[in-house]
Amino acid sequence: MRLANLAIWSALVxxxxxxxxxxxxxxxxxxxxxxxxxxxxxxTAGRAALVVFWMWFGWHVFAR
Amino acid sequence: MLVLCVAAADSALAASSxxxxxxxxxxxxxxxxxVLVIGxxxxxxxxxxxxAVASGAGTVGGAGTVGGAGTVGAGxxxxxxxxxxxxxxxxxxxxxAVTAWGALTSAIVxxxxxxxxxxxxxxxxxxSSLLDVLAGHEILRGLLFATWLGxxxxxxxxx
Numbered sequence: 249m250r251l252a253n254l255a256i257w258s259a260l261v262x263x264x265x266x267x268x269x270x271x272x273x274x275x276x277x278x279x280x281x282x283x284x285x286x287x288x289x290x291x292t293a294g295r296a297a298l299v300v301f302w303m304w305f306g307w308h309v310f311a312r
Numbered sequence: 313m314l315v316l317c318v319a320a321a322d323s324a325l326a327a328s329s330x331x332x333x334x335x336x337x338x339x340x341x342x343x344x345x346x347v348l349v350i351g352x353x354x355x356x357x358x359x360x361x362x363x364a365v366a367s368g369a370g371t372v373g374g375a376g377t378v379g380g381a382g383t384v385g386a387g388x389x390x391x392x393x394x395x396x397x398x399x400x401x402x403x404x405x406x407x408x409a410v411t412a413w414g415a416l417t418s419a420i421v422x423x424x425x426x427x428x429x430x431x432x433x434x435x436x437x438x439x440s441s442l443l444d445v446l447a448g449h450e451i452l453r454g455l456l457f458a459t460w461l462g463x464x465x466x467x468x469x470x471x
Contacts, residue, residue: 250435253427257442260420267412279409287404289467298467299351303344306460309443310453311331311340 318346319461327454331447343457347464354468 264281271280288294322343329335405413420439430436447453 250437253436256423257437260416260423263416263419267416271409277406277408278412279405281413284405284409284413295467299348299464302347302460302464302467306340306344306464308440309331309447310326310457310460311337 315346315350319343319458322346323454323458323461326457327450339457343461343464347461347468350465351468354470358470 267278268280270276271278271283285298289298322339326336326339326343329339424438427436427438433441443456447456
């Protein structure tokens, strides 16, 4: 069961890597994740959401 | 340069500390506060620059004085049309890209929730429990912390 779970996580990471590569190569109108995040960052609400997520993530992983 | 040195020192300290300890709380709080201060200073400079240009007093030299470091990017933002997505149409993601990344993000969130509510954690690992393995090694933890600080800095960069 654990192995199956890890396989799904690996598949999701693989999909992300595939999308990133396809985005960088400009395949099928895809974009790399950085461009999407930059687009989100350029809006006030988007930047606020990213900052809140960044704060939560750091605190969750490194402190609690 | 000074900011980079402080960030590196904080990452080095964070590398050897463990979660749920006072040192970990302090190092993470220091990183959080530092990045937020940098962000607020950046926003304030950008606003001052915008006001200077809007009032007509902002020549290129004046803008540079107000903006300080990184004014090239600030000038670019002022020059862009109001409300435009910075970077222009050439860099904004298309509908297909948004759909693809949105679907993947939804799948990750869904699977994370399924694992979060299932037990035991060893059989149903969440992202945090997977990262715990990574953060268990000092060097990897330090690198992860530095990456996190870098991501925080990137959030405040000029578009």
